[in-house]
Amino acid sequence: MLYSQTTPEQKRKRLRETLAGDQIARFPGAFNPLSARLIEEKGFPGVYISGAVLANDLGLPDIGLTTLTEVATRAGQIARMTDLPAIVDADTGFGEAMNVARTVQELENAGLAGCHIEDQVNPKRCGHLDGKAVVGLDVAVKRIRAAVDARRDGNFLIMARTDARANGDGEAGLAAAVDRAKSLVDAGADAIFPEAMATLDEFAAVRAAVDVPILANMTEFGKSRLFTVDELASVGVDMIIYPVTLLRSAMGAAERTLDELVAAGTQESQVPEMLTRARLYELVDYPSYDSFDAGVFDFEVPGVFSETV
Numbered sequence: 001m002l003y004s005q006t007t008p009e010q011k012r013k014r015l016r017e018t019l020a021g022d023q024i025a026r027f028p029g030a031f032n033p034l035s036a037r038l039i040e041e042k043g044f045p046g047v048y049i050s051g052a053v054l055a056n057d058l059g060l061p062d063i064g065l066t067t068l069t070e071v072a073t074r075a076g077q078i079a080r081m082t083d084l085p086a087i088v089d090a091d092t093g094f095g096e097a098m099n100v101a102r103t104v105q106e107l108e109n110a111g112l113a114g115c116h117i118e119d120q121v122n123p124k125r126c127g128h129l130d131g132k133a134v135v136g137l138d139v140a141v142k143r144i145r146a147a148v149d150a151r152r153d154g155n156f157l158i159m160a161r162t163d164a165r166a167n168g169d170g171e172a173g174l175a176a177a178v179d180r181a182k183s184l185v186d187a188g189a190d191a192i193f194p195e196a197m198a199t200l201d202e203f204a205a206v207r208a209a210v211d212v213p214i215l216a217n218m219t220e221f222g223k224s225r226l227f228t229v230d231e232l233a234s235v236g237v238d239m240i241i242y243p244v245t246l247l248r249s250a251m252g253a254a255e256r257t258l259d260e261l262v263a264a265g266t267q268e269s270q271v272p273e274m275l276t277r278a279r280l281y282e283l284v285d286y287p288s289y290d291s292f293d294a295g296v297f298d299f300e301v302p303g304v305f306s307e308t309v
């Protein structure tokens with residue numbers, strides 16, 4: 001009922017244990033608090049909260065327009081709805097070193113289990129688009145040091161993302177990303193997010209260069225094909241995110257339903273694709289509220305909690 005009973009400290013500990021385990025960990029992106037519940041129910045070990053999704057959900061492009069307050073608030077709403085650890089995309093940290101320090105403390109306060117901070121210049125852009133630029137190594141290192149020093153829970157995961165792969169074609173770009181990754185680990189990063197890797201061999205190169213967990217971003221319509229979990233495990237990736245997948249699925253379904261309403265004058269043909277009333281009530285945990293106040297759930301929903309409605 002209401003929110004998760006697991007404390008942020010417990011979630012952060014659980015995240016550390018997950019990353020220390022042998023299994024590759026998949027973190028689908030929750031686009032709202034309720035979808036975090038769905039992710040938990042399907043057995044995933046964690047929830048990812050995408051900066052692109054938070055911005056796009058507000059109708060904004062992913063170019064660093066969202067504020068720390070907006071991101072911490074929404075990420076906190078998502079994190080509190082699940083017992084799973086949630087990791088949030090903190091973009092460039094909302095400024096330079098001092099701002100990054102505050103960002104980390106606000107995200108801790110919001111109940112997140114970790115965040116990633118990238119080395120792009122502002123205004124930033126989606127890591128899978130061309131024309132990105134990264135800050136100098138000194139600035140990138142300062143961001144990570146500030147983040148690490150600012151956290152009050154040693155288990156809050158500071159992941160460094162490098163966008164340096166775009167700094168040159170093929171080998172040159174990869175070498176730049178590998179160098180950055182090593183320096184960011186030396187600066188204290190707990191994990192590395194090498195952005196826009198083109199091939200499995202590129203992930204393997206990053207894997208060989210650092211001894212902290214590495215993340216693969218399996219975003220659709222990006223720079224690489226969508227590798228399978230086994231493929232990524234075979235090159236030593238520890239964690240996979242599917243940042244925008246659920247938002248794209250949900251918005252795709254919404255568009256199809258609207259098109260059908262326009263074309264047919266009724267949504268009838270789309271109903272079998274929808275989450276049923278029963279399933280929706282199950283996800284928001286209606287029956288638990290009954291134990292609190294028997295007047296809350298004293299109605300019948302046909303087929304409630306069955307597959308039939």
Ligand SMILES: C[C@](O)(C(=O)O)[C@H](CC(=O)O)C(=O)O
Pocket residue numbers: 049050051052053062089125126127128217219220222243244
């Ligand atoms: C991971 C990412 O930073 C995000 O905000 O989700 C994006 C995802 C995307 O735009 O597809 C990214 O820069 O890769």
Ligand SMILES: [Mg+2]
Pocket residue numbers: 050051052062089091
């Ligand atoms: Mg992002």
